Amino acid sequence: MKQLPRRARALAVLVLRVAMLPGAARAQYGTACATSADCTDKGYPHCYVYWKDETPGKNTEAYDNPALKSSQAQVKGVCTECFNDCDCAVNQYCGVGDIKISKESSSNGGTAGKTSETEFKRLMKEMELYGQAFEGLAIRSRCLDYSDSMPKQHCSAHVTKTLTTTVVEQKSADGKLVGMYRAAEAVLSQTLQARFCGKVNAWAPNFFTCMISGGLSQDISRCAQGPSDSDLSTLDYSNTAAVCPKWAGYRESSIGEVFVSPPCGRGDVVMAGGGYNFVSPAVDWEGVCVRGQCAVCLDGLRRCDAVSDSGIPQICLGGQWKPLRGNGMQYGDLGGDQLPFNVAAQSQVATAVFAGLCFALVLLNVSGVWLSHYKAEEEREAQRFAKHLDEMSGGANPAGKTGSAAGSGNGSNRVSPEPHFAQPASKGHKSPTRAAPSLPKGH
DSSP states (O other): OTHHHHHHHHHHHHHHHHHHSHHHHGGGTTOEESSGGGOOOTTSOEEEEEEEEOGGGGOEEETTEEEEOOOOOEEEEEEESOSSGGGSOTTEEEEEEEEEOOOOOOOOOSOTTOSSHHHHHHHHHHHHHHHHHHTTOEEEEEEEEGGGGOOOSOOOTTGGGSEEEEEEEEEOTTSOEEEEEEEEESSOBGGGGGGOSEEEOOBOOSBOOEEEESTTGGGOHHHHTGGGOGGGBOGGGTTBBOBOOOEEEEEETTTEEEEEOOOOBSSEEEEEETTEEEEEESEEEEOEEETTEEESSOTTOEESOSTTOOSOOEEEETTEEEEOOSSSOSTTTSOTTTGGGOHHHHHHHHHHHHHHHHHHHHHHHHHHHHHHHHHHHHHHHHHHHHHHHHHHHHHHSTTOOOTHHHHHOSOOOOOOSSOOOOOOOOTTOOOOSSOOOOOOTTO
16 A cells, blocks of 8 residues: 555656657647647647638528527637747748648538528538648648758759740540640749759649539539540649649539639648638748859848747848847857858948048048148248247337348348458458448547
């Protein structure tokens, strides 16, 4: 009896360890949900609702009684890791995982707002056929690394600008099959997928797959001839990156013929009808081709930096997404090994250097003007000082014509500091040209 608690503790520890294993955490991926509250695993917190039956909300008391008798809508979703790239880690993308759309059908037993049982049955059958048409299509649900699907061969920047041609069989007026050429321009062709930077999820077939059922299914005209019928041709979607659902038809005597034919689409294709509403991507991710080599993104681009975005703001540097720590020009954003390949950063740095040089030239110009002005002021001040000295000297010698001032003839009042007297001339020696001043009489 004393050993039971010990065994219970050991069993509890074992259960806890099993719950902590990676496989146990992944059990929540793809679990059915109606709201995000149903997704209890933090690793897969998003509920991707792909189908919602709102016909119960239109139920009435009877086909001939319009009084509402509504009930709760039926919702089908799956727990996913992400909705978009911003839900993932840095340099990851939200791509197609293991989750595929399943076939759903309404369990509504009311009237769905119809006025007859035949109309109600046709509506229910139409919803069922849409389930057959969309079954197996993929949605974005997992965070994946770009490196896992990065092309290794040389790429081409023009693969999406080529002309794709496809031969499609059509029936002529006499019932014979003839080959017709279909052309699609500016789209990614399957023949050039090896030169494409990215990962393609789906290539459109030449013809839609058509599924028929019911007691009179052989009378469904659009599927009676099989895959060679021109009505089933995917036209210019053929052989290109596109998502094409299936077509489905039903025919029997009580409700007649019901047929659904959802179209193909490129890019992130919205599939809707019969309560379904989801997005199926034809291309998981698309990068850029730089000098024949694939890169995840174009340098300088940003993502997840809007206020409404989740996740970490990122900037593309060196062809990969990096954390955006500031305005994109921080030390951590611009590593020395990435700057030579960052075109946007190079242009910003060049602009900053050019602005700095212009500012330095302006400073030099202003400094030169100031120095010239200062030198001119010094010269003018020296002239004013010299003039002031001349005026003072002129007051001591009223004549104002002594010394050099008398001989200069230019009106200057400056006098020589010492008068020069002529020496007596000796024989054979001429006196200086400048005569000495005459002495007063009596000396």
